Amino acid sequence: MNEIRLHNTFTNALEALHPVHPGQVRIYTCGPTVYASAHIGNFRTFMFQDILRRFLRARGYSVLQVMNVTDVDDRIIQSAAAAGVGIREYTDKYIHAFLEDIDALHIEMPEELVRATDHIEDMVALIEKLQQKGMTYTSDGSIYFRISKFPAYGKLSKIDVSGMQAGARVDVDQYEKENARDFALWKAPKAGEHFWETRIGPGRPGWHIECSAMAMKYLGDTLDIHTGGVDLAFPHHENEIAQSEAATGKTFVRTWLHAEHLIIEGQKMSKSLGNFYTLRDLFAKGHKPSTIRFLLLSVPYRRQLNFTEEGLLQARNSTERLRNFVTRLKAEQFPAGSNPEVERQIATAENDFDAGLSDDINTAMALAAVFDLVREANTAMDRGAFLQQNAPSAIAAMEKFDAVLALLVDDDEEKLRKLGIGLAKPRMSSEQIEGLIEERTAAKKRRDFKRSDEIRQKLADSGILIEDMKDGSIRWKYK
């Protein structure tokens, strides 16, 4: 077996995985901010985390993964107020939708999925600890973390804060590196805003403190792995390190993993830019859950994923190729015996798959190993060189791969039905449509109206409407 090595943002190097608790890997994952539906950019990052945890489990580790749900922050408070409902009620529906989405994509549930608003007490206790250590100050009822008291500030995102003006503060949850400032741990209530009455005063938590509090509550002071998209490294993760390490005096996270963005037309897909697709947008256009799963996992997490229609088409074909291969393995009668050459190819594929994933979760390498096997085995079958005893080994290998890839079970229709969406029939090409129209015209000419009606119906079933024009020509369009 290959040594598992991961690229740690902190050291900017590949490092071997050595969990704090041998045999168990403890992972914290920044989860969704539930002020709107997650988009497929978000799922790019969640998909990477799914592959990571599935691979670690396949390698015999137990995984303890905690994912938070940010159900209180600036945007949620604004959106809930605009909708005239409480934040709990406002966020409930997006949490529900998120759970449905991850189920549709076969993303495994983390061991703990925790809501920020259920952990206000833990955050208050952590802020008190920071107060006792003299790391904070209060201004107008809000409590700030004084970053000049934490000399290591900036070590993850490599920013230099030496010239920073002491006492300059930032109140918003999200800001740019140029605006590195003392940040809010606890925010004084504003008129009409939701707040909590607590020992540190009335108010609500800043975004960053929730992840420190929940991560350490469930995983201990030092986590093995912390994941998120690259946009979270600053300020969110930088602030998490400052809060946690200032409170405990221990290393907060051993390995930081950051997924590169999914981009569309050269830009990061994001809710604020409005250039996003939700999963349901894609399902409604006829794309299958498994297609999207394939597409999202196919590009290694440290490479940007350029989202295109072409990519979706390839993902669909590739998934079908895998499924067809397993169907063939199970259905076809092969000549008796076992071909050692095929057995060798299977073993190579298994090793290469593991080597790819061990190399910083390189899914492209892992998939290449699988498709090499598919190609070689299909060729051997066509030549009669794939033998009966090879089938069980090949099936076992495919099942091993699928413990990580989760693409083989053909349950797309069922997943969509659960969401109340029908699986759209693939559209016919214009050549196919025109061919059928010609055939219908010919049938009409020979007065075979049964056949011409059948063809009209067949086209209608595929979503194509035809119109007989007065001049005898025929027009067609998609319904």
Ligand code: AMP
């Ligand atoms: P949010 O709901 O905005 O807090 O984001 C949830 C996760 O999705 C975080 O880990 C983000 O870094 C990640 N994320 C946001 N936009 C993208 C994108 N375009 N591509 C990949 N990951 C993203």
Ligand code: ZN
């Ligand atoms: Zn977080």
